[in-house]
Amino acid sequence: MTVPVTLEEARERRVQTGGVELCVAELGDPGQPTVILVHGYPDSKEVWSEVAPRLAGRFHVVLYDVRGHGRSTAPKPLRGGFTLKKLTDDFLAVADAVSPDRPVHLVGHDWGSVQAWEFATVKRTEGRIASFTSMSGPSLDHFGHWINSRLKRPTPRRVGQLLGQGAKSWYVYALHTPVLPELAWRGPLGKTWPRILERMEKVPGSGYPTSSLPTDAAHGAWLYRDNVRARLRHPRQDAYAHAPVQLITPLGDAFLSERLYDELELWVPQLTRRTLPAKHWIPRSRPDQLASWITEFVTSVEGGRPEGVTATGKYADRFGGQLVLVTGAGSGIGRATAYAFAEAGARVVAVDRDVEAAVRTAEMSRLIGAPEAWPETVDVSDEQAMEKLAAKVAAEYGVVDVLVNNAGIGLSGSFFDTTPEDWKKVLDVNLWGVIHGCRLFGRQMAERGQGGHIVNTASAAAYQPSKALPAYSTSKAAVLMLSECLRAELAGQGIGVTAICPGLVNTNITSTAHFAGVDAEEEKRRQKKSARLYGLRNYPPEKVADAILRAVVRGEAVVPVTPEARGAYLMSRFTPRALRRIARLEPPL
Amino acid sequence: MTTAVTGGLSVDSAELRGFRQVQQLAYACAEAVAARLEPGITEREAARMQREWLRERGVRDWFHLPFAWFGDRTAFVNFRIPLQFFPTNRRLEPGMPFILDMAPVYDGYTADIGYSGSLGISPVQDRLMADLEAHRELILREVRERRPLREIYEDVDRLMVRQGYANRHRAYPFGVIAHKVDRVKERRWSPHVFGFGTQSLKGLASDALHGHRDGWSPLWSPYRFSDHPPQPGLWAVEPHLGFRGTGAKFEEILVVTDSRDPEQSAFWLDDDLPHVRRWAEEK
CATH class of the missing domain: 3.40.50.720 (NAD(P)-binding Rossmann-like Domain)
Incomplete structure (x- = not known):
């Protein structure tokens, strides 16, 4: 696969929304279907620097720094500035700016996927999203229901699943402590993080993460504090996806159990499942595979491919x-x-x-x-x-x-x-x-x-x-x-x-x-x-x-x-x- | 019960006309029923449709009652016992292949046919059907060469393997690729056991008895009892290919005579059949 452009050549614009200014980058021909890539935590849009150029040949690729990350500005005050409602406003502002007439194809990784689930399941975005590719980030509402159903009927297996995910979520509890995470990120953790990624997560060290990491990570802690407790305690009852969803699950994810998606068919009428043997940061470690799956999925949703024989095999x-x-x-x-x-x-x-x-x-x-x-x-x-x-x-x-x-x-x-x-x-x-x-x-x-x-x-x-x-x-x-x-x-x-x-x-x-x-x-x-x-x-x-x-x-x-x-x-x-x-x-x- | 079909049995004889007529009737039934199949119909219903269609047109006895197989049952996936051949409540879905197989007796003449089709498009089955043409040619050529039936069976097997398919006629009773059919006496009461008409079974049994004495068998199988040159008579030939949950077959009558002339020594009873027409159209 040839990589025609790099992220440095992207056209940049600033989008004003709800008191913050978002940094939006665009690649590829704006006449093609628009694919919006949303990054996770602690990342900035550069997490997509391998994937985006691979998609730019076929699509109009748009990336933006989530508020408080990268070169987007942070809301003031931080507390209450990162609610899913505000993140949805941001997404709609970006989508309206880059593709005012046509619905967009969403791709989210980690927290980018968590917020994209919100975009793909709330009423006010209906008709603006053509498809959604989710990786390593469940809907908080689905997650809440997943926990509730296991608490209500705690069979041994379900208790095991609950405990398993509970252990994997240690960092979520840590991020809820005040001040300490910020201090750690701005101090030693921010310095050693690239090496941790390379050693533990097998992320190839190629100029990533960027220098904005300490502030990204410190601001991003509010993503958790503003949303997780509220949503898990009172998950929405109507969190049904109104667009086809492709779920890409890395099997070696240290933070998310694959069992989280067991009941996803209840919420998503058109679900395509993909799995791959890799760790959490697949946009860095498996860009070729992601680009090919995203291309295939977006193309099939756009109806650009003749109705072929579908794969029926077990794997x-x-x-x-x-x-x-x-x-x-x-x-x-x-x-x-x-x-x-x-x-x-x-x-x-x-x-x-x-x-x-x-x-x-x-x-x-x-x-x-x-x-x-x-x-x-x-x-x-x-x-x-x-x-x-x-x-x-x-x-x-x-x-x-x-x-x-x-x-x-x-x-x-x-x-x-x-x-x-x-x-x-x-x-x-x-x-x-x-x-x-x-x-x-x-x-x-x-x-x-x-x-x-x-x-x-x-x-x-x-x-x-x-x-x-x-x-x-x-x-x-x-x-x-x-x-x-x-x-x-x-x-x-x-x-x-x-x-x-x-x-x-x-x-x-x-x-x-x-x-x-x-x-x-x-x-x-x-x-x-x-x-x-x-x-x-x-x-x-x-x-x-x-x-x-x-x-x-x-x-x-x-x-x-x-x-x-x-x-x-x-x-x-x-x-x-x-x-x-x-x-x-x-x-x- | 006569088994003597002599060299005098020419293409136009009244006897063969009778067989040809009932074979045409059976294929007409298959096409009529296939045209009426729709999503949700069960194998049992499809079998009943064939039975009723033929009853209305004067069929009173059967070599065997009509079968219908849908989906991966066309390739006999996981068939262990013969009872599994009987129609089930499996429902037809779009894109599913199906096979209708019936053997009516009309006016004392027997037909035994197999018709493969699919609801909508089944590219795999289309391919299987196209590849069956080579088998039809191979069988006729080698029967005319008077090769032992067992060897012909093995050659068909080899061709299947080369094409990449599984031999599914091996799943039939005795693994037969063909069996003899003959005229049947018409009785007022014609019962059947396990789907097979008693009159026809009687004929087959007496053939088996005579054949056993003379060193041949009315069943064309991979086993030693088929290690003999083709016996004159009418053979219902049914090569059945399977490929990963899709099966396809045709079944029709091959006439074998004791004529010295190769052309006359063996020929297909009728070339005006759906699968043969299809191959001609594709050329």
Whole structure:
């Protein structure tokens, strides 16, 4: 994604409202739909400095400093100057100034989202808001009802939710003490805050927060003091959203529990849910993903997109619009995985060395929910071809969010029957294919610095020794260890790595496997026989695909899939000698 | 119960005309009922509509009673026991695929047809239907080559896998892709058990008995008992594709004779059918 402009190039204007002067910045063509970004606490509009330019190519982007923050002036006196009513006045003044004729699209983060919920649910803004994207900031009214419903019917689970959020809200209580927060912010806390953000919240340190932080934070304390107690005690009964809402929930948020939004459908007739594995400050840490979700949502509300196939998959909230690359996507587990991601609304790059099969996977992916899908023909063991592919993908489709290194071939036969050529072939595809994938696409992910996930298809043979599969098992054991090492290395960058160990799955790996040390006819017979055995076992690749999506969502490290794979995994840990006995058995071929 | 269809059975024989007529009637019923399906209709109601439509036009006996499958039931998702084939109270929703499957007996002639459609647009099912054309061609070609039925079954399977689909006819009783149909004696009382007409079952059973002695079976399955060249007669062929909760099939009669001329040795009873017309239009 190219970033055409920066926030410094924004056109600025001042808007007078209710005794304060707001600093409003505009980017992009005013003829396009207007998107207003509202920042949170303790932030200023510069919190959007990564997101706003990414939206400016398509929209008229407007940001303003909330009263008392950044370069907007503060109300006098501060007490009572930050009520939601006054904040709504501010919003309407800005909206009327920048888009007098057309309703605007609201985007709010943290306290920006809290106040935007007020804008989106009060009567007097009706017709002025076209859509609302909320992140990390619940409506205080919904929050009040959420607490009340849990107090009224305190089942153990609901009490747990209440206590969980209660603990996460410690800073809200702290901000209610008089004077001390102001002193802290203007003193030591204001100085160390950027480092705290970088260490604890993984916010990339790139000129943010700005120098106005101490005053922003000191003034902003009144946002809490003026509103929280009053609203939580007497939440409005009519806080229904009058515009479509997109809710983006970061799952690693230290301040807000995702459970807060459990009953949101009651209040929002048109709700789109999105989740992402990140911490609280997603406008800083995940600007690409936010920009793409906001663009997609605003465009669909504006009716600019033809009615397409909608994603129906279980994890559509997580993978919608993400770029997923699957190798070996022409058949078996790879194909099923590509389809599962497509159903979740991901954009899919289907890589296979068989052109026809890759084209087919891409075509069907588009039919079942992928907004875009492309076939690519590459042999994963070919270093140069993989490099070319990586460059092409980055240039044309973007940085891959989820990489599935799945391509693999089978090789069976005793160690002494396995020729060096056999070894080279199986290692080239099964191990080097994974290495190339991780090296090239993993690097792009790491350089972007906005997280991602790598899934490598290992095998139950990675920990189950067998005298029939020495070369195959070796290659897969290497993949397993590679995944574990890479997981350790990439953990600090928000990139997860998973090794999938499927077990006996009914795919065509059996009928394409090479059997070393036998003639062509015997090889055919064994292929047929093993295909039949796997067919009798009949574990569908679709279930492995489900396990892969679940593993990405949960960030799991090693995932044995079939019961026999799970059994062998347990045995490898607790009864390895029994497993070695099994390794001596002759396979029934 | 006659199973002898000889080389003398030409495209225009009166016998085949009878079969063709009832197959046309059944497809007309499917199209009429499909046109009347609307959101909220249940599978049971759709099945009853087919039954009543055919009863009004003189159908008194059945090879099997009409079935209707909606939504992911078209792909037999989570089907474990044969009772699940029977129509349920599943309601039709916009965009849902459906399949109507009926086998009326009229004037002693049997038809067995399957009709796939959707309420509104179902791009996936459209694609499945388009891809079924290759299966229709493959089956006819290999039957004319007199390949063992079991091998043809495996080739159909391979084509499905290449297309990226699941074989859903495997869910049918005995996993059949086709079964024989024949003339049925008309009785005043024609009961049915588990949805299948007793007269037709009797015919199938006697075929199975004769076939068992001579080394063939009236059921075209993936199993060893289908490891024989196509037996002359009328076969209701029903390849059924499934793809992630959407299914599509056609079912129609393939005539197999013992003629030496490949063209005459096997042919589809009738090419003037909805799915065949559709493929022709798309070209």
